[in-house]
Amino acid sequence: MNSSHPIITIDLVLDRLTTKDVLRAVLHAILFHRLFGTIKPQMxxxxxxxMPGVDDSDxxxxxxxKVDSFWKSMESGRNKSGQITVTFSEKRPRKTWFILGEEEVPWEQWIVNAEIRQPVTDRDRQKFDTDLASALTKSLEVMLTHTSSERGRAAVPLITNAQGISPFPIKVTVKVGGVEVG
Known part of the structure; x- marks a missing residue:
């Protein structure tokens, strides 16, 4: 894997009740901070x-x-951990002798590692919810710190196409047990 682009990692420990909501919120927040077109915000x-989000049907x-693919893989398998990766790329002319066209070159990657655990007692549930809320707050801080940092701003290539909400290709992949799903 080419590590010349920033890779930001967010680690979350989730339970069955909140997995889908948390993952949707985190992915929306990442996109909210990295889409450069005119977006309609949502919370x-x-x-x-x-957490901020993007109100765009696509x-x-x-x-x-992607969240549903993650959830179905978790439900159907023995694995209780996986990851969702959001990769932002730019299109560049291909630099080979015989192949013409463009290639997608990543300029930033966000990796959301998620592990599912189930609290047993009410006391465990309270601690679990407090820890998860703290992890969500920390993930927002990571997003804000990175996207406003010099390194985060320098990672963004020149915007040459201002159509749509993202001038760059976005790829979201889901892996459970090291195998890509969905």
Missing amino acids: FEVLDVT MIALIDN
């Missing part, structure tokens, strides 16, 4: 943590599809 409230469908 996600998860465990008393308010982005909502993409996120819902």
Whole structure:
């Protein structure tokens, strides 16, 4: 894997009740901070943590599809951990002698590692919810710190196409047990 681009990792420990909501909110927040077109914002409230999102039918469908793939793989398998990767790329002319066209070159990658655990007692549930709310707050801080940092701003290539909400290709992949799903 080419590590010349920033790779930002977010680690979450989830439970069955909140997995889908948390993953949707985190993915929306990443896109909210990395889409450069005119977007309509929306908010996600998860465990008393308010996270920004993007109210765009294509982005909502993409996120819902990937979160559902993650959830179905978790439900059907023995693995209780996986990851969702969001890769932002730019299109560059291909630099080979015989092949013409463009290639997608990543300029930033976000990796959301998710592990599912189930609290047993009410006391465990309270601690679990508090820890998850803290992890969500920390993930927002990571997003804000990175996207406003010099390294985060320098990672963004020149915007040459201002059509749509993203001038760059976005790829979202889901892996459970090291195998790509969905």
